[in-house]
Amino acid sequence: MTGMASSIWLPLFALFYIAVMLYWVRVSSTSSLSGDGFFSAGHALSPWISALVIAGASMTGWFVLGGSQQIAAQGFQMPVLIVGGVLLALPGTLFFKRLWFIAERMRVSSQAEIFRVYYHSAFLVVVSVAVTLVFALGFAGLQIRAVAGFIELMTGGAVSRLSASVVLGFILFAGAGIGGMRAIGLFGVIQTVLAFAGIVALSGFALIWSGGFAALNAGLLDLSASDPSAGLFTVNGVIRFTSGLGRGGELANANTALANLSFAFALMGFQASPLIIKLVLSTRSPNGIAAGQTWVTAGFFGAIIAFCIALTGAAGLVDRDLALGGLFSALQTGSPWFAAWIFIGVAAGVQLLAGLALFVAGEGLIRHVYRPYFHSRLSKQGAVTLTRIAIAVLAVLAMLMENLTPVTLSALAALALPMAFQLWTPLLGVTWLPWITRPAAATGVGFGIAGVLLTEPLGYQVLSFFGLELPWGRWPWTIHSALWGMAANVAAVLIISAITNRNALGSEAREIRQLFSGPLSTSDKARGLRSTAWSVTLAWFFLAVGPGLIFGNAAFVVTGDSGPIWLLGMPSLWAWSLAAWVSGLGLIWFLSYKMEMASPVHVAVPPYEPPLRLKKDTSAVEQERLRSLILTGAVGFALAVLIAFSFGG
Amino acid sequence: MSKSATVERDVLVFSIWAVLGFGGLALILEGFSRDSYMISLAGTLTIVVGFVAHIIVNGVFDCGFRPGEAALGIATFGVLALAFIASWAVGGLSSTDYWSGLTLFALLAVGLPAYLSTRYGLRGAFSRFHVRHADDGKPAA
Numbered sequence: 001m002t003g004m005a006s007s008i009w010l011p012l013f014a015l016f017y018i019a020v021m022l023y024w025v026r027v028s029s030t031s032s033l034s035g036d037g038f039f040s041a042g043h044a045l046s047p048w049i050s051a052l053v054i055a056g057a058s059m060t061g062w063f064v065l066g067g068s069q070q071i072a073a074q075g076f077q078m079p080v081l082i083v084g085g086v087l088l089a090l091p092g093t094l095f096f097k098r099l100w101f102i103a104e105r106m107r108v109s110s111q112a113e114i115f116r117v118y119y120h121s122a123f124l125v126v127v128s129v130a131v132t133l134v135f136a137l138g139f140a141g142l143q144i145r146a147v148a149g150f151i152e153l154m155t156g157g158a159v160s161r162l163s164a165s166v167v168l169g170f171i172l173f174a175g176a177g178i179g180g181m182r183a184i185g186l187f188g189v190i191q192t193v194l195a196f197a198g199i200v201a202l203s204g205f206a207l208i209w210s211g212g213f214a215a216l217n218a219g220l221l222d223l224s225a226s227d228p229s230a231g232l233f234t235v236n237g238v239i240r241f242t243s244g245l246g247r248g249g250e251l252a253n254a255n256t257a258l259a260n261l262s263f264a265f266a267l268m269g270f271q272a273s274p275l276i277i278k279l280v281l282s283t284r285s286p287n288g289i290a291a292g293q294t295w296v297t298a299g300f301f302g303a304i305i306a307f308c309i310a311l312t313g314a315a316g317l318v319d320r321d322l323a324l325g326g327l328f329s330a331l332q333t334g335s336p337w338f339a340a341w342i343f344i345g346v347a348a349g350v351q352l353l354a355g356l357a358l359f360v361a362g363e364g365l366i367r368h369v370y371r372p373y374f375h376s377r378l379s380k381q382g383a384v385t386l387t388r389i390a391i392a393v394l395a396v397l398a399m400l401m402e403n404l405t406p407v408t409l410s411a412l413a414a415l416a417l418p419m420a421f422q423l424w425t426p427l428l429g430v431t432w433l434p435w436i437t438r439p440a441a442a443t444g445v446g447f448g449i450a451g452v453l454l455t456e457p458l459g460y461q462v463l464s465f466f467g468l469e470l471p472w473g474r475w476p477w478t479i480h481s482a483l484w485g486m487a488a489n490v491a492a493v494l495i496i497s498a499i500t501n502r503n504a505l506g507s508e509a510r511e512i513r514q515l516f517s518g519p520l521s522t523s524d525k526a527r528g529l530r531s532t533a534w535s536v537t538l539a540w541f542f543l544a545v546g547p548g549l550i551f552g553n554a555a556f557v558v559t560g561d562s563g564p565i566w567l568l569g570m571p572s573l574w575a576w577s578l579a580a581w582v583s584g585l586g587l588i589w590f591l592s593y594k595m596e597m598a599s600p601v602h603v604a605v606p607p608y609e610p611p612l613r614l615k616k617d618t619s620a621v622e623q624e625r626l627r628s629l630i631l632t633g634a635v636g637f638a639l640a641v642l643i644a645f646s647f648g649g
Numbered sequence: 650m651s652k653s654a655t656v657e658r659d660v661l662v663f664s665i666w667a668v669l670g671f672g673g674l675a676l677i678l679e680g681f682s683r684d685s686y687m688i689s690l691a692g693t694l695t696i697v698v699g700f701v702a703h704i705i706v707n708g709v710f711d712c713g714f715r716p717g718e719a720a721l722g723i724a725t726f727g728v729l730a731l732a733f734i735a736s737w738a739v740g741g742l743s744s745t746d747y748w749s750g751l752t753l754f755a756l757l758a759v760g761l762p763a764y765l766s767t768r769y770g771l772r773g774a775f776s777r778f779h780v781r782h783a784d785d786g787k788p789a790a
Contacts, residue, residue, distance in 0.1 A: 013671070020663060027656065046657055189660045190667050197668040335682070337675040 009340035010154060010332075017344050021175055021187055028183035038180035038384050039363055040109035040282040045185040047288025053185055054279050055297040056192025057356055058088045058270055061349030062139070063309055064199050065146050065324070071313025072323045075223075075232025077255035079552065080264045080545045082310050082577035085302020086584030087264050087545070089293045091271035091424070092280075093591050096293070097598045098431040099277060100286040101520055102512055104605045109281045110360070111274040111423070112368040117508040118430045119438045122373070127445055129364035131419050132274045133394075136361035138412030140354035141398040144168050145406060147347050153325055154332045154339060162403050168351075169399040176355035177362070177391040180384075181282050184356050191348035196304060198345020201338065203308035205331060206315035206322055216311070217570050219318035224571065225563045232317065233571050234553040235260060240478045244455070247473030254478045257547045262480035264545040269421030269482060275353075278360045287600035290592040298588040306581045310574060358398075362391035374626050376618055411458040418456070418482035422448030425493050434513055437504065440496035448489030455481040466640070467647025511608050519603045526596045533595050540587050544580030552576030650712055658710040662703055662718070669699030677753065681746050689749030697756055704764060713768065726757060 032038045045053075067081050080087070103109060106117050115124040148164035175183055210216040224233045239258045242248055270276065280289070316323030321330070331339035366387045371378045378386070401409045425444045429436030436444075453459030460470045475481060505513070542548045556572040558565050568575045592598040650658070673695030680689025707713055714722070733750045736742050742750070769776070 020667075024663075027659075031652075031656075044653065046653075049657070049660070186656065186660050190664050193664040194667050197672060201672070335675070335679055337678045341671050341675050 007155060007158070007336070009336040010151075010343065013337075013340040013344050017348065018171060020190065021171070024187040024190070025174060025179035025183045028179040028186060032180050032182050037182060039367065039387075040278075041180070041182040041185050043109065043282055043284055045182075045279075045283045047283055047285050047292070049185055049189055050279055050283040051288045051292025051296045052192050053188035053352070054092065054271075054276055054292060055301045056188060056195060056349060057276065057279070057353050058297060059084060059301050059305060061195060061346060061351075061353055062143055063305055064195075064202070064312070064346055064349065065143055067305065067309045068313040068316065069324055071310060072316025072320075074255065075229070075317055076571050076573040076577075077232060077235060078260055078263065079235070079549060079573045079577040079580075080260040080267070082306050082574065083264075083302070083544055083580045083584055084267055084305045086298045086581060086588060087267040088270055089298035089302070089588050090591075091268050092276070092289070092293045092297065093588055093598045095272065095277075095427050095431055096280045096289045097286050097601070098516065098520070099427075100280055100283065100289070101515060101601075101603075101605055102430065103281040105511065105515055105608050106508060107607050109278070110363065110368065111277040111427075112364055114277075114430060115426060116368075116372075118506075118512060119426065119441055119509075120506050121438055121442045123442045124426055124445060125368055125372075127449065128274050128423065129361070129369055131416070131423065132357060132361040132364045134412055134416045134419055135273060135275055136354070136357040136394050137398050137401060138409060138414075139416035140350070140357045141402050141409050142413040143350045144172075144354055144398065145402040145409065147350050148402065150325070150328055150343060150346075154328055154343065165399050165402045168347075169395045172351060172355050172358055173392050173395045175351065176359040177388045177395070181278070181359065184352075184359060185279070185282060188352050188356075191352040194345040195349030195352070196301070196345075198342040198349070199304055199308050199312075201342050202327060202346075203311045205338070205342075206312045206327060209322055209327075209330070210315045210318060214569065216314060216318060217566065220314060220571055221564070221566060223318065233573060235549045235573065238547045238550065242476065242478060243471065244473030244476035246457075247471070247476075254475065256478040257549045258483075259475070259478040259480060260549055261541070261546045262475075262483035264541075265421055265486060266417040266480050266482035269417040269419070269423070272423050272427055273416075273420035274364065274423075275356050275360050278363075279356070287602075290598040290600060293598055294585070294589045294592050298585050302581055302585060306578055310577075314574075354398075358391050358394050361394055362387045365390045374622050374629075376622060408458075411456070411461065414456050414481075415452060415458060418452040418480065418485055419449055421482045422452065422485050422489050424486070425489050430512065431516075435497055435502050436493055437497050437500045437502055439500050440493045443496050444489040444493035447492040448485040451485035451488035452481045455479075455484045466643050507611065508608065515605070519605070520601065522596050526594065529594060533591060536587060536590065540580075540583060544577075544584060549573070549576070650710060654710055658706060658712070661706045665699055665702045665706065669695050669702065673699060677749070680749055684743055684745045686745045686749055686752075689745070690752060693749070693753045693756055696753075697760065700760055700764070704767070730754060 028041075029038075032042070063084060067084065070078060070081060076082075099111075099114060102114055102118070106114070108114055108117060110128075112125045112128040115121060115128055144165060145161070148161045148168060151159050151164035152161045175187065179187070207213060207216065210219065220233070223229045235255060235257050237256050239256050240254070242250075242254070245254060312324070312327070316326070320326065328339060328343060331342065366383055370386070371383055401412075422445050425436065425448070426441040429441045453462075454470065455472070455475060457474055460473070463470060476484075543551070552573045554572060556567045556570075556575045558567060566572065566575075673692045676692030676695055677689050678692075680686065680692055703714075733742075733754070737747065737750075
C-alpha cells in the first residue's frame with residue numbers, strides 16, 4: 001500500500017469525527033441559552049445517557065492506555081486492574097443516589113456546592129476544585145500526551161507530537177468550552193460507544209496476531225516457565241517493608257497484595273471525584289443509577305476490561321511488538337482504515353475524560369471559588385464567559401505542560417486518583433455517616449492529602465527542592481499513596497469527630513439529615529441485610545483485591561512432569577480475577593438493589609427554601625479578600641524562593 | 650416528538666453509525682485489500698445490522714428517517730455505486746472485489762423496499778412512489 005493511501009484514513013476519520021463533534025456542540029449551545037444549561041445541561045440528561053457516559057469516562061481511554069500497557073510491562077502482578085470495572089462502580093453505588101437527592105433538594109449541581117451547603121467549609125470547596133485541576137492538568141494531560149505521541153507514530157513523524165497536542169487542545173476547548181455540560185453529555189455517548197468499539201477491535205487484532213487464545217496462553221505459559229519472567233504471573237507476597245521506590249525499593253518486588261489493595265482504593269477515587277459527580281448531578285432522574293452502575297459499568301465495561309484490555313496487555317507481554325504502540329504501527333501499515341477507526345475510538349475516550357475534567361475545573365475556579373469569595377455580583381452570563389476563558393487557559397496550560405514538562409505532568413497525574421480518594425470521608429459524612437463533623441471532615445481531608453503528597457514524587461521532590469530530604473520514596477512498604485493518605489485521613493476523622501460537637505449542624509445539613517431519615521430511609525428488609533452486606537463486601541475485598549490474592553497465585557495451576565500446567569488454559573491470576581469480576585458484579589448488584597443503595601426511588605423532593613436573610617453588600621470585603629490573596633501569594637512566593645535559595649536547589 | 654426525545658434519538662443514530670457504519674466500512678475495505686469475500690461480507694452484514702438498528706431506533710421513537718438522513722444515505726449509495734462502476738470500467742476489480750461490491754449493492758437495493766414494506770405495508774410502500782397528483786381525497790370511480 002502506498003504511503004499516501006495509508007496515511008489518508010486517519011485525517012479523513014479525524015475530520016469526520018470533528019465535524020460530528022461540532023454538530024453536537026452547536027446543538028448543545030443553541031439549547032443552553034441560559035447559564036444553567038451550560039453548567040449542568042439544565043439537569044436534563046437522560047439516565048441512560050448519564051449511565052453510559054459515566055462508564056465511558058470512568059474507564060475507556062485511560063484504562064486502555066494505562067491498563068493494557070501495565071499488563072504488557074508487568075504481567076499479572078497487579079490483578080486488581082482486571083477487576084477495575086467493579087472497583088470503579090463501587091463508589092457510585094454508595095454515593096450517587098444520595099448525592100443526587102441532596103442536589104435536588106438544595107438545588108446545587110456539583111460536589112463543591114454540596115460541601116459548601118453541608119459543611120460550610122471553604123477548605124473542602126477549594127480541595128474539591130484543586131482535585132479537578134489535578135485531573136484536568138495532570139491526569140487528562142498525560143493521556144493527551146500519549147494520544148499525541150501515537151499520532152506522531154502513526155503519521156511517521158509527519159505530524160509532530162507538539163502539533164498534535166495543539167490540535168487536540170483546540171478540539172478539547174471546542175467541545176467543552178463552547179458546548180458546555182450538555183455537549184459533554186450528548187457527544188459523550190458517541191465517544192463512549194466509539195471507544196468501546198475501538199477497544200474490542202484492538203483486542204481482536206491482538207488476539208489474531210497472537211495466533212488465537214490458545215497460542216497466546218501457550219506463549220504466556222512459556223514465559224512463566226522461565227526464571228526471569230516467572231514473577232510476572234504471581235502476586236509478590238502480602239507486604240514488603242521497603243522504603244519505597246527510589247529509596248531502595250525495586251519495582252520488580254513492589255507488586256504485593258497490599259500494593260494491589262491500595263491501588264484498588266486509588267481506583268475507587270475516580271467516581272468520588274468532582275468530575276463524575278458533576279455528570280450525576282446533571283441527570284434528570286436518579287432511577288438509572290443502579291442499572292448504570294451494575295450492568296453498564298461493572299458488568300459490560302467490567303467485562304471489556306477483564307477480557308479485552310487484559311488480552312491486549314497479554315499480547316504485548318508475550319510479544320513486545322504487540323504492545324500498544326506496536327499494535328497501532330502494525331495496523332497503520334496493514335489496515336490503515338482500522339487503525340484510524342480504532343485510534344479515533346481510543347482518542348474519543350480520552351477526549352471525553354479530558355473535556356469533562358477541563359470543564360469541571362473551569363467551572364470550579366469561576367463558580368465555586370471566584371464568584372462566591374471574590375465577586376458575588378458576577379452575573380450568570382458573566383460566569384459562563386469567564387468559565388470559557390478559564391477552560392481555554394487550562395487547555396493551553398495543559399498543552400504547554402504536555403510538551404515542556406512531561407515529568408511534572410506525570411507526577412501531577414499520579415496525584416489525581418489518590419487525592420480524589422481522600423474525598424471519601426466528607427462524602428461519607430454527607431451521605432451515610434452523620435457523626436462526621438465539619439472540623440473532622442476538613443482536617444481529615446487535609447491530613448489525607450498530606451499523606452498522599454508525602455508518598456508521591458511530587459511531594460517529596462518539592463520538599464527536596466526546599467532542602468528537606470524524606471527518608472522514604474514512592475509508596476513505602478509497597479503501599480500506594482491512596483492508602484497512606486486514607487490512613488491519616490481516617491485517623492484524623494475518628495479523633496476529631498470524637499471530640500467535637502456532632503450536633504453543630506447548619507440548617508441545610510439538618511434538612512439533608514431529615515431527607516435521609518424520612519422519605520429516603522432504607523427499608524427494614526435492607527436494614528436486616530446489613531451484616532450480610534458487610535461480610536460479603538469484606539470477604540470480596542480480601543479475596544479479590546486484598547491478601548487473598550496470594551491464593552490466586554496457585555489456585556488454577558498444577559505442577560506436572562514437564563512444568564506447570566494451567567488448569568483453565570490461562571494464567572491462574574487472570575482466571576482468579578475473572579472469578580473476582582463475576583462475584584464483584586454480584587456484589588454491586590446486591591448493594592445497588594438489595595441494600596437499596598442505588599435502587600430507583602419515586603419520591604418528589606421539593607426545593608429547600610432557605611430562611612430569608614437580608615442581603616449585604618459584600619463587595620468591599622471581597623475586594624479586601626482579593627488583595628489579601630494576592631499579597632499572601634506574593635509573600636509565599638518570596639519565602640519559597642528564599643528557602644529554596646538557602647537550603648535547597 | 651419532544652425536543653429532548655429528538656436529541657436522544659439523534660444521539661443513538663450517530664452512535665450506531667459511528668460503530669456499525671465505520672466498522673462495516675473498515676471491514677469492507679479490509680476485504681478488498683485482502684481479496685477476501687468473507688471479510689467483505691462481514692462488513693456488508695455489519696452495515697445491514699446498522700440499518701436494522703437505525704430502523705429499531707426509529708420504531709422506538711415512532712418516527713421515520715429524516716430528510717437529511719435519507720439524502721445522506723442516497724448520496725452515499727450513489728458515490729459508492731459510482732466508485733464501483735468506475736473501478737469495474739478501468740479493470741481495477743478482482744473477481745472477489747466484484748462479487749463483494751455486488752453483494753453490498755444487492756443487499757442495499759433489497760433493503761429499501763424491505764424497509765418500506767415493513768414500515769408502510771406492501772401496498773403503502775408502493776404508494777410512496779405512485780403519487781396521484783389529482784387525488785382530491787374522493788374514492789376512485
